[in-house]
Amino acid sequence: MAKRRAARRANDSAAGAVDLASPAYTPSELGAIGKVRGTIRLDGVVPVDTTPITVDNKVCGTHVPTAIDATATGLGDIIVWISGVTTGKALPINRRVELSSENCQLDPRVQATVSQSAVNVFNDDKALHTLVFLEASTGDTIQRMPFFNSGQVVASEKLAKHAGVVEVRCVQHPWSRAFIATFNHPYFAVTENDGKFAIDSLPPGSYTLNVWHEGMKEPITQAVQVAANGEATVDLAIKLP
Secondary structure, eight states: OOOOOOOOOOOOOTTOSOOOOOSOOEEOOOOSOEEEEEEEEESSOOOOOOOBOOSOHHHHOSBOOOSOOBOSSOBOSOEEEEESOOEESOOOSOOEEEEEEETTEEESSEEEEETTEEEEEEEOSSSOEEEEEEETTTTEEEEEEEEOSTTOEEEEEEEESSSEEEEEEESSOTTOEEEEEEESSSOEEEOOTTOEEEEEEEOSEEEEEEEEOTTOSSOEEEEEEEOTTOEEEEEEEEOOO
16 A cells, blocks of 8 residues: 655544444445445534634634534434445446535535545635645645635545545634545445435345544444345434534
8 A cells, every 4th residue: 555645743633533444345246135224313402613713704704613414303424334344336436526615614524435536626715725634543644735716626636545534624714624534345325414324235244334423533333234135224313522
């Protein structure tokens, strides 16, 4: 594995100890399959962030938005994945994802992809941004991207090269963060704000389901049993730090 260019710093990542590495994955022809679907809900209330914004107010607004995307029905921006899968459906052909800066917020805040994906990064703000991409597990810097003008685009093949979580920060606007989770298998999902997810085309078997939201030190796990042509359902209410 090629060694990433890194600049060591104190590791204060909000990704905690999230290990996405898994055994080598090999696509195979599938016979009978099953799926896992469910809903992740917030156990508690969404906190209000009263931190004032003191720079670029015309672009960024006046107060830091909450990092929790929750509704009455569910919790969004949750990464859900099956760990330990070694064979199954084919990896996606399209391996390109996007990240944009708009109103001093990174969108999407949380996304997941497969290894060897390219990342297109857009700046839609009339403001100076310097985005720093960090390997969450070590705190090392993978890449820095300065943006000076609205409409700039930078493409990178460094960010989602290997399995793991990349945390994105803006130097000028420290509340602006995003997370890119990279897997070496296709059995993952990110919940929408209704908290729902689905992971399909799983070979029958016993699995461990992992659930993670930024700020959690480690994922929540739950055993699931997937039957041939069956569907395992999950309904979780989780507390956030």
